[in-house]
Amino acid sequence: MTTVILAEKPSQARSYIEAFKNSTKKQGYYAVSDPVLPNETFITYGFGHLVELATPEQYDTKYKQWALSNLPIFPEKYKFTVPTDKKAQFKIVKDLLSKADTIIVATDSDREGENIAWSIMTQAKINLKSKEIKRLWINSLEKEAILKGFKELKNGWDYYPAYQEAQTRQISDWLVGMNGSPLYTLLLKEAGLHGVYSIGRVQTPTLYMVYQRDLAIQNFNPEPYFELKAEILAEQEKFVAKLDPYQRFKDEKGLLAFMSEKRLEKGSQSGLIKDVQKQTKKTSSPRLFSLSSLQSEINKRYHASASDTLQAVQNLYEAKLLTYPRTDSNYITEQEFNYLVEDLNGYLGFLSKDVSLNHQEPNKRYVNDKKVQEHHAIIMTKTVPTQEKLSKFPALEQRIYNLVLRTTLAMFADPYEYEETVILTSVGDAIFKATGNVPKNQGWKILFSEYKTEKQEEETTLPPVEVGQSINANLAPDQKMTKPPVPFTEGTLITAMKTAGKTLDDEEAQSILKDNEGIGTEATRANVLDVLKKRGYLLTEKNKLHVSQQGITLCKAVELEPLLTSPEMTAKWEKALKQISSKERTQENFLEQVKKFVSKIIHDVPTQMKQSDSLTLQVASQKDTEQQAELDAQIGVCPICKTGKIVDKGKFYGCTNYKAPEPCTFSLPKKWSEKTLGKTAIKDLITKGTTTKLKGFKSKKTGKKFDAKLTIKEGKLSFDFG
Incomplete structure (x- = not known):
């Protein structure tokens, strides 16, 4: 009886091998033995995707040259191919799978991992029904976690619907990209623009979000407004208070009318302390990290790109120091909580300041078995490195490990505790409010006090005053200007992609996006941003993202077909894809709907683009820009x-x-x-x-x-x- 373990890539296979007692390296695979494994077991691997969707010209050579007359491209049956540079490894994998009695799928424990494994098995054209298929499902590459996973293998067929969902997504994106990109490229070429304009189900609405933000900044007109603040003098001590309830005034005339109505005067006048409220408040530590929240935080602190952060977390995962990175969860289960408690002393070795970790009972803010579906939050593994070992990692990986460690340990620390003081002062017929905070217990914040990049909250201490005490108030109008929206960074864009549902009016669409974490997935968002940057649509300037001229042209073209730019399209697709994995909808049914959508844009967009004055102006502007760039690049006749x-x-x-x-x-x-x-x-x-x-x-x-x-x-x- 032969068992074959199928890993996603060589490094993953090596992690498994390191957990087993014996292994022998062969060409493209390993022979392994261990008490947890059956006799005659082999591990082989892909190089990520060994199998890819065929390109249009592999169906028909006429597609080598793009032409509007060739659209739409709707293959009767979708072809999958093995890239030339991967054929040798594919043959090794295919031969092993053919001989196997049992196949253990050991690719990444997620939807794309299923796609990679089942695509290989399907392309190998073996009788899968004649094989026993098992699934390894783990959150860590530590030896203990790997061996436990192999002892508790799951039924592989239970994950087949996830493969069908992933493959349907893959084909859907192919249909949109292989039809939409030629369509817009050729139409813009007719208008006089060169270059390829790429369309994508996720990348296009993501680009459009940045375009809308840039537009809002560009069209923003700062407007003056006035506030009224009072500098209160109480027995030689001063503090500043604002109107309660807070008000702002469009012009000084409105402010003066308000002051007259409330018997207020510019400059000094008397008043009374009306009320003093003191309340002890507590703030819990931050939630544990999902990949998106970690990418966002690391970008904010260190300006690292989303893809650099993902790669760094992946490296720490493969080094067995952090748990599985591509997770959308902020929770862990009691199982992870228990091992963290056991290893607290080891983790504390990384801290230069003493901190009390007294809360060693699970808190539902962080520990909730019901909230963990595929993978739990990113935390440390049981493997605790020495400071010397960690110092040999690249700087970004060290920073990420330290941030994850402190954020994880923070849930064991006391809450941050402070006393909030609110003083209400009566001046004329108006009330002015001042709020001050005095720290009582730094709690979890001690863990982050070493970070120079951590913005410390400004603590305002108010003087001791009593109700009924007379004071002197100096009233002064304060003129300010409204501020434009802030440009996106990679961190805030990742968050916007994840919470895209908040921008929708349709409640059902919001609900779907909430369930599916918005535009894209934890695993794909970084790659989407990389693609947009590589294609020159997104530009990064001092960690701020902006849309290029070419990107603006594309946005003005696609906005004529709102489903291409709206998160609503993603919401509808995600709902339908979920129905495939739950067997409520077939792949064929879904793809037919996608074809109808593609046919609609091919029919509508040419007319829409010809009738768009806005697009015509943008095309002219880009042509001028390109011509100027060409003039600048000219060296001579x-x-x-x-x-x-x-x-x-x-x-x-x-x-x-x-x-x-x-x-x-x-x-x-x-x-x-x-x-x-x-x-x-x-x-x-x-x-x-x-x-x-x-x-x-x-x-x-x-x-x-x-x-x-x-x-x-x-x-x-x-x-x-x-």
Whole structure:
């Protein structure tokens, strides 16, 4: 009886192997043995996705060139392929799975992990019904957790619906992207714009959120307003109070009318202390981290990108120091709480200040078995590193571990306790309110006192006063200006993606998004932002995100079809996808709905774009921007066609007439014989036909460096040793 364990990638397979007693490395797999495993067990692995959806040209060569007449692209049957560079490993996996009597799915314990495993098994074309399929489901790569997981394997078929849901999502996104991207790219090309415009079910509404924020900032007109504050003098001690209830006034005239009505005067006048309220208040420590909340906090503190944070947490997970990273939960179960209690002394070794961790009974704010579905919050594992070991990790990983550790330990500490004092002062017929806080017990805040980046709350201490005490109030109008919205950062955008339901009016849509954590998933949000940045739609400036000119054009184009920009579309898709995993809806039914949506945009968008004055103006603006950029990049007149201009094309220098009726293909390399050619040398070449003697060329034959001039002979670059 042969058992094959299918891991997601080599590093995951190695973590399993380290937990077993014996292992022998083979080509693309390992033979393993351990008391928790059956005899004749092998571990093999993918490289993430070994199997991918085929691209359109793999269905028909006509799709190699984009054309509106080829849309929509609706394959009768969806093809899956193995990339060339992964075929050798796929064959190894396929051969092992074919021989197996039992297959243990040991990919990441999430929906995408199911997709990876079942896609491989399906593509291998083995009779899965003839195999026993088990599922390893763990939250940590520690030896103890791995062995426990293999002792308590689950029925693999119970997770098959999650694969169907994930595959349906994959195909749906393919349908939208493979039809939407050519549609918008070709229509914008007709309008005179070059480049590819990418459409995505998640990336497009995410980009549009940043676009709307940029627009709100751009269109914001600051307006003055007035507040009335009172500087109270009580027996030589001063404090500042504001109107109660708080009011702001549009202009000074309105403020003066209010003051007249309430018998108030500018400057000094007498008053009385009307009331003094004192109350002890407590603040609980922050909730435990989900991936999104950790990405948001790390970006706020250290300006790290969402993808850098995800990679760092993944590394700490693979180092067995943190639990599974791609989680949307802020809760742990009593099982995790108990091991944290047992290891408290070890974790305390990382703290330079004494803190009392007296609360060693589960608190439902953090510990709730019912709130944990697939994975619990990100916490430390039982493996506690030494300070020396942790210091060898990259700086970001050290910071993340320390922040997770302090946030986790904070739930065992006392609440932050302070005394709140509220003083109400009567002046004329108005009441002014002052609030002050005095810390009584720092509690969990001691854990974060070492952080220089932690913004300490300003504590306002009020003087002792008594009810009925006479005071002197100095009243002064305070003119201020309204402030524009704040630009998104990666941290706040990740949060906005997760809580996108708050922007919807439809209650059902809000509910669906709440259940599914908004736009995208914990595992995909960082990648969505990376894609938007890589494609040049999102720009990062001092940790603030803005939409580029190309991104603005895309947003103005897609906003004509609101379902492409609205979280409501995501909400409807998530609801339908959940119905697939719960067997209330079939994959075929859902994909038919997606096809109808794609057909609708292909039919409607061309007319919408032609009729949009706003888009027409934006296209003109972007063309001007591109033309100016091209002018700035011009180095000189092409020496071959004499009409085109030589410009920087990125990887080489080329003629702008490359698309003319009689195209000019003249180009010059950026590197020649190991030497980088700068714009000065290129300018000399095209204006003078030669350069001065340049240093740093390297001979391919001898490997020696030499100096030489460059020249253009018969339209080609060559050396001039004369």
